[in-house]
Amino acid sequence: MLELKNLSKTYRTGDKALQNVTLTVPKGQVMALIGPSGAGKSTLIRCINRLVEPTSGSVILDGTDVTALGSGALRKMRRKMGMIFQQYALVERLTVMENVLSGRLGYVGFWRSYFRKYPQADVDEAFRLLDRVGLLAMADKRADELSGGQRQRVGIARALIQNPRLLLVDEPTASLDPKTSRQIMRLICELCAERDLAAVINIHDVALAQMFVERIVGLKAGELAFDGKPVEMTEDVLTNIYGEEDWHATIREVDDEDAEAEEPVA
Amino acid sequence: MSAVLLEDRLGTTWKKPPLISNPTLRWGLFIAAAVYLVLATASIDVNWSRVAEGLSRGWAFIASFFNPDFVSRGTDIRDGILESVIITVASTVVGILISIPIGLGAARNIAPLPVYLICRGIVALSRALNEIIVAILLVAIFGFGPLAGFLTLSFATIGFLAKLLAEDIEEMDKVQAEAIRATGSTWMQWINYGVQPQVMPRLIGLSMYRLDINFRESAVLGLVGAGGIGATLNTAFDRYEFDTAAAILLIIIVTVMVLEYLSGIIRAKVQ
Numbered sequence: 001m002l003e004l005k006n007l008s009k010t011y012r013t014g015d016k017a018l019q020n021v022t023l024t025v026p027k028g029q030v031m032a033l034i035g036p037s038g039a040g041k042s043t044l045i046r047c048i049n050r051l052v053e054p055t056s057g058s059v060i061l062d063g064t065d066v067t068a069l070g071s072g073a074l075r076k077m078r079r080k081m082g083m084i085f086q087q088y089a090l091v092e093r094l095t096v097m098e099n100v101l102s103g104r105l106g107y108v109g110f111w112r113s114y115f116r117k118y119p120q121a122d123v124d125e126a127f128r129l130l131d132r133v134g135l136l137a138m139a140d141k142r143a144d145e146l147s148g149g150q151r152q153r154v155g156i157a158r159a160l161i162q163n164p165r166l167l168l169v170d171e172p173t174a175s176l177d178p179k180t181s182r183q184i185m186r187l188i189c190e191l192c193a194e195r196d197l198a199a200v201i202n203i204h205d206v207a208l209a210q211m212f213v214e215r216i217v218g219l220k221a222g223e224l225a226f227d228g229k230p231v232e233m234t235e236d237v238l239t240n241i242y243g244e245e246d247w248h249a250t251i252r253e254v255d256d257e258d259a260e261a262e263e264p265v266a
Numbered sequence: 267m268s269a270v271l272l273e274d275r276l277g278t279t280w281k282k283p284p285l286i287s288n289p290t291l292r293w294g295l296f297i298a299a300a301v302y303l304v305l306a307t308a309s310i311d312v313n314w315s316r317v318a319e320g321l322s323r324g325w326a327f328i329a330s331f332f333n334p335d336f337v338s339r340g341t342d343i344r345d346g347i348l349e350s351v352i353i354t355v356a357s358t359v360v361g362i363l364i365s366i367p368i369g370l371g372a373a374r375n376i377a378p379l380p381v382y383l384i385c386r387g388i389v390a391l392s393r394a395l396n397e398i399i400v401a402i403l404l405v406a407i408f409g410f411g412p413l414a415g416f417l418t419l420s421f422a423t424i425g426f427l428a429k430l431l432a433e434d435i436e437e438m439d440k441v442q443a444e445a446i447r448a449t450g451s452t453w454m455q456w457i458n459y460g461v462q463p464q465v466m467p468r469l470i471g472l473s474m475y476r477l478d479i480n481f482r483e484s485a486v487l488g489l490v491g492a493g494g495i496g497a498t499l500n501t502a503f504d505r506y507e508f509d510t511a512a513a514i515l516l517i518i519i520v521t522v523m524v525l526e527y528l529s530g531i532i533r534a535k536v537q
Binding site for chain 1: 439441442444445446447448449450451452454455456458459460463464466467
């Protein structure tokens with residue numbers, strides 16, 4: 001469904017952030033992207049929806065070459081790609097509801113969005129999503145009144161109301177405590193399963209990735225360094241991607257006690 | 267490169283490195299500043315007999331503040347104030363409306379380079395020309411009266427607000443705006459959802475501040491014939507009616523203080 005072909009990005013500073021990345025993500029697959037800081041994970045995700053323009057190569061979503069689109073068609077294409085950000089990236093001074101509804105901006109005209117007169121179907125869907133992420137009561141609160149975990153849930157609702165085919169998730173848990181991190185990862189993966197969405201998730205926390213996703217791709221200095229199942233993620237692979245360290249504690253034991261211990265979701 | 271050894275540093279004193287590391291340049295600047303100060307002070311030429319003469323006139327002016335005359339030119343004062351208020355409000359509103367698109371265009375992070383250069387050019391022009399000079403020019407074109415004052419202050423407001431708005435936009439949180447762009451929004455929607463909420467409190471605060479600047483300026487512009495309370499003030503000075511002038515100045519001071527107080531409350535509320 002998503003295909004990256006020889007994707008490269010060289011920044012104006014000369015940094016080669018991505019070099020010839022070729023990758024296919026099938027429908028409904030949740031894929032984690034790991035790698036050290038500066039390996040090009042954020043760049044890769046932003047090249048897919050062209051918040052960053054790739055230097056060469058192509059991004060193909062459902063048979064359409066995203067890199068070849070003009071600005072109008074690109075906007076239409078972005079509706080199919082929901083994005084979730086590291087620092088939540090909610091517009092702080094807007095209400096929770098406005099933030100969620102802003103996911104519909106690609107579908108409604110300017111004046112409708114300006115006067116916040118969204119179609120009833122959009123408003124209903126926003127309420128449904130807020131209820132799904134457990135924040136229905138917060139709809140009229142300003143985004144900056146929420147806690148980190150709550151904000152990220154709003155960010156998830158905003159991405160989902162776009163009715164996307166693909167989720168681009170940039171470090172969703174980097175600013176969250178360990179428990180909230182797991183809840184957020186679980187929520188994202190559950191929602192992907194419910195809606196048969198593919199997802200590319202940038203993540204620092206290797207153990208967390210192994211816990212939730214079905215495929216891990218490692219990026220090192222802008223190049224693919226690993227592509228496989230979570231169980232294939234060995235200490236050698238980590239050493240190859242990140243460099244020498246004692247990885248023993250990082251890799252999840254097969255019978256992790258947490259797996260059962262934290263079943264209930266808040 | 268020799269490594270720094272701890273043993274060598276222990277026991278030695280530590281001083282903050284100077285701001286200018288080159289000692290010749292540092293001392294050169296000190297000496298230049300000192301020489302300038304001495305020469306500048308020496309060049310002041312005070313005519314003490316003239317000062318002695320003027321002191322009594324100055325005192326009469328100050329004394330009239332304890333005895334301001336609001337009544338004998340009451341109608342003139344009222345009309346002048348009303349005209350100033352109209353000039354102030356109209357020029358502030360028009361100035362804000364024009365400065366918003368120019369401010370958007372003058373923000374490097376959202377405007378393409380040609381638009382940026384044009385808008386920055388307008389801002390620079392507006393800021394380079396002092397209000398008094400613009401007013402003299404516009405009085406020459408449009409004649410005496412409030413129209414020249416209104417146009418002058420609108421023009422000055424554009425330079426002030428557009429520049430500060432553009433700087434606020436340039437300092438906004440990029441990620442919030444990026445998130446809105448990622449939803450597939452149009453440019454206008456992006457400004458409305460991603461940029462406007464971030465800069466709105468500042469814009470309101472600056473507008474209030476500009477309202478109070480414009481009121482003060484409208485008093486000064488009257489001195490060059492651009493209408494408003496300044497014209498009344500000018501007439502009072504010309505007739506040596508210091509008590510009326512004092513009354514006008516007191517009104518201006520009180521009005522500015524009230525505006526300042528109000529703008530403080532509003533700014534605190536919109537955060």
